[in-house]
Amino acid sequence: MLGNEIRHLIGKEIRLELKQKYVLNGIxxxxxxxxxxxxxAFDRIIEPDTWNSLFWIILxxxxxxxxxxxxxxxxxxxxxxxxxxxxxxxxxxSKVIYNLLLMTILSVLSFVFFLLLMGNLVVNIPLFLTxxxxxxxxxxSILTMVAAIxxxxxxxxxxxxxxxxxxxxxxxxxxxxxxxxALSAAQWSGNYGFIIILLTINVAVIILAYLLFPYxxxx
Amino acid sequence: xxxxIRNYWWKILAGILLLYAVVGGFIIKISFEGMEVAAESxxxxxxxxxxxxxxxTMLITGFVYSLRYLRKFxxxxxxxxxxxxxxxxxxxFLGIFTGMIWxxxxxxxxxxxxxxxxxxAVGLLIYLAYAILRGSIDDTHKRAxxxxxxxxxxxxxxxxxxxxxxxxxxxxIHPAGGGNANTIMPMHLPPSMxxxxxxxxxxxxxxxxxxxxxxxxxxxIKLTIDNK
Numbered sequence: 001m002l003g004n005e006i007r008h009l010i011g012k013e014i015r016l017e018l019k020q021k022y023v024l025n026g027i028x029x030x031x032x033x034x035x036x037x038x039x040x041a042f043d044r045i046i047e048p049d050t051w052n053s054l055f056w057i058i059l060x061x062x063x064x065x066x067x068x069x070x071x072x073x074x075x076x077x078x079x080x081x082x083x084x085x086x087x088x089x090x091x092x093x094s095k096v097i098y099n100l101l102l103m104t105i106l107s108v109l110s111f112v113f114f115l116l117l118m119g120n121l122v123v124n125i126p127l128f129l130t131x132x133x134x135x136x137x138x139x140x141s142i143l144t145m146v147a148a149i150x151x152x153x154x155x156x157x158x159x160x161x162x163x164x165x166x167x168x169x170x171x172x173x174x175x176x177x178x179x180x181x182a183l184s185a186a187q188w189s190g191n192y193g194f195i196i197i198l199l200t201i202n203v204a205v206i207i208l209a210y211l212l213f214p215y216x217x218x219x
Numbered sequence: 220x221x222x223x224i225r226n227y228w229w230k231i232l233a234g235i236l237l238l239y240a241v242v243g244g245f246i247i248k249i250s251f252e253g254m255e256v257a258a259e260s261x262x263x264x265x266x267x268x269x270x271x272x273x274x275x276t277m278l279i280t281g282f283v284y285s286l287r288y289l290r291k292f293x294x295x296x297x298x299x300x301x302x303x304x305x306x307x308x309x310x311x312f313l314g315i316f317t318g319m320i321w322x323x324x325x326x327x328x329x330x331x332x333x334x335x336x337x338x339x340a341v342g343l344l345i346y347l348a349y350a351i352l353r354g355s356i357d358d359t360h361k362r363a364x365x366x367x368x369x370x371x372x373x374x375x376x377x378x379x380x381x382x383x384x385x386x387x388x389x390x391x392i393h394p395a396g397g398g399n400a401n402t403i404m405p406m407h408l409p410p411s412m413x414x415x416x417x418x419x420x421x422x423x424x425x426x427x428x429x430x431x432x433x434x435x436x437x438x439x440i441k442l443t444i445d446n447k
Contacts, residue, residue: 149352149365149368149369149372150352152356152365153352154355155355159352159355162348162351163369165344166341167345167348169380170376170380170384194387201379204375208371208372208375209372212372215289215367216368219361
């Protein structure tokens with residue numbers, strides 16, 4: 001039942017996105033131009049630390065921009081309609097899964113552009129890709145919940161930033177640590193602890209969002 | 220007289236404990252091996268750490284009342300949650316200020332880039348955002364509900380940020396709670412200092428509860444006047 005609802009809602013999200021292509025194209029252009037500005041601002045990045053910090057900061061901004069629309073794109077009347085036909089959990093999980101897909105694509109694209117413009121400093125590419133996937137999941141789940149909270153208030157966009165930046169920091173800090181070691185050494189050892197932390201944060205955030213979202217949805 | 224003592228004993232106790240902590244904290248002899256770098260500034264232990272415990276107590280209280288609000292949707296629970304967070308924030312800022320004075324003496328600068336210090340600062344940002352979120356919703360019930368949801372969600376990430384991550388980072392120079400070589404735990408203190416430390420902590424927590432209760436009462440009175 002829930003699986004069926006989620007499948008239909010994700011299908012709806014994808015169709016909506018393809019129908020309003022300018023939104024998606026806008027985020028892609030945002031990503032490309034931000035990376036290009038960074039490329040022009042720095043002559044050449046040789047320091048792995050700078051590379052790492054810039055990459056994650058850009059990805060954070062792209063994620064906030066991409067996900068903040070989740071609950072304001074459609075009219076309140078249409079939300080009321082979804083409220084009557086689907087369970088709140090299905091709505092939340094479909095948004096999280098859809099945003100996870102979006103974030104995975106955006107983070108891989110950011111990585112590709114970074115490779116093209118800034119040069120490759122990543123030594124351990126499988127480890128780096130693992131952090132990208134875990135980071136996409138974490139950013140998607142935390143930011144979806146924050147977008148839902150911010151959509152209930154006025155002054156939505158700046159609120160999205162001030163609510164999400166500090167909250168996302170435990171995740172982002174851990175991600176940056178793991179990816180920093182992917183930039184400096186080829187081996188995986190010493191990172192399992194952090195990967196477990198990332199998984200724990202992700203699972204706990206999704207469970208919390210799953211429990212809390214129904215209260216937010218019933219307006 | 221009997222009722223006065225029955226109702227106010229803990230406030231009297233808070234006053235006595237804090238008077239004892241302030242006077243005792245300044246006159247006892249400091250002798251603590253391994254913390255020579257802190258020297259006489261070790262006295263700040265009775266005040267700086269108290270701010271931390273006050274904040275922790277208040278933020279846990281706020282979390283509990285936010286959960287209770289989501290069960291009962293009673294406006295009073297929301298008032299309790301928001302005032303607990305307000306008092307928690309006040310303790311948080313005082314904790315950072317007392318810590319900066321201490322850091323200036325022992326590490327030579329008021330702020331050093333350290334996982335524990337940065338965690339505490341970002342933790343304050345999380346709760347300042349809570350205040351902004353409340354301010355940006357006009358409808359009372361909607362504000363209470365959205366704020367409660369954010370508070371429950373944020374509390375979990377705050378715990379990860381302030382308590383779990385600094386212990387894993389392992390490179391902190393801030394001596395508390397484990398995760399680094401220069402850790403001191405209360406039970407490692409010399410007995411004379413422990414005799415001040417524990418009562419001081421209780422005193423600060425009680426003072427926090429006292430301020431919190433006063434603020435809740437003030438809010439309730441305002442609410443009654445508004446509803447008339």
